[in-house]
Amino acid sequence: MTIQWTPTNKPTLEYKSTKDGKTYCAKQLTGTENGKSITGMYVYDKSAKPDMLGNIQGEFMSVPTFIEKMAKELPTINADLAKQYNPNIQTMSAEEKFDKAFNSGVPLSDDKILIRPSIMFTGSHKIERNQDGTYTLTTTSYVGGYKHEPQIKQLTEDELYHDKGLCGGSIKKLDDNSYEVTYYTSSNYKEHEMTTEVMDKKTCIDFLKTHCLYI
Numbered sequence: 024m025t026i027q028w029t030p031t032n033k034p035t036l037e038y039k040s041t042k043d044g045k046t047y048c049a050k051q052l053t054g055t056e057n058g059k060s061i062t063g064m065y066v067y068d069k070s071a072k073p074d075m076l077g078n079i080q081g082e083f084m085s086v087p088t089f090i091e092k093m094a095k096e097l098p099t100i101n102a103d104l105a106k107q108y109n110p111n112i113q114t115m116s117a118e119e120k121f122d123k124a125f126n127s128g129v130p131l132s133d134d135k136i137l138i139r140p141s142i143m144f145t146g147s148h149k150i151e152r153n154q155d156g157t158y159t160l161t162t163t164s165y166v167g168g169y170k171h172e173p174q175i176k177q178l179t180e181d182e183l184y185h186d187k188g189l190c191g192g193s194i195k196k197l198d199d200n201s202y203e204v205t206y207y208t209s210s211n212y213k214e215h216e217m218t219t220e221v222m223d224k225k226t227c228i229d230f231l232k233t234h235c236l237y238i
Contacts, residue, residue, distance in 0.1 A: 064089040124238040140191040
């Protein structure tokens with residue numbers, strides 16, 4: 024079923040993502056599905072051009088998910104505007120954001136956490152580790168401005184680790200509070216060439232931002 028979305032009276036936000044350096048717009052929309060009111064945020068690249076139907080490709084998400092997205096991307100955003108969407112927004116340091124992301128990251132074997140690449144995608148990927156060591160990938164598309172039926176797929180750790188759209192490497196916290204970071208050394212993912220470096224937290228944060236990676 025197609026949901027008809029209507030913009031709310033909340034202002035459109037603009038922010039520059041430190042992941043890819045692009046400027047994004049975010050507007051709050053409301054809609055009705057099965058008699059229930061739905062409210063969320065539609066986020067899109069400011070430079071994106073509308074298609075023949077006037078639609079702009081973007082990603083629809085809940086307001087809490089949008090707030091988490093802003094925190095992860097370390098955006099430059101007008102705080103007064105942001106508080107109109109969530110009055111409890113508090114500014115976190117880069118270190119606090121890193122710790123939060125690390126503690127909620129996708130666990131791999133050997134106490135490693137998945138590092139994910141930043142890619143343009145009109146939807147969301149949710150990855151959960153199962154008790155048997157496999158992973159459940161739930162892909163939800165928001166093409167056209169409405170939510171499509173989620174697609175669910177089971178993956179082994181090896182399949183997850185070698186999927187260039189889902190994995191950019193791994194990170195492991197060491198006893199001395201440094202981090203062991205394993206990442207691709209070549210843009211050619213087919214070669215699966217990886218290297219490992221030990222970094223302190225600040226260096227690790229800078230590395231992830233520079234290489235458009237996140238936890």
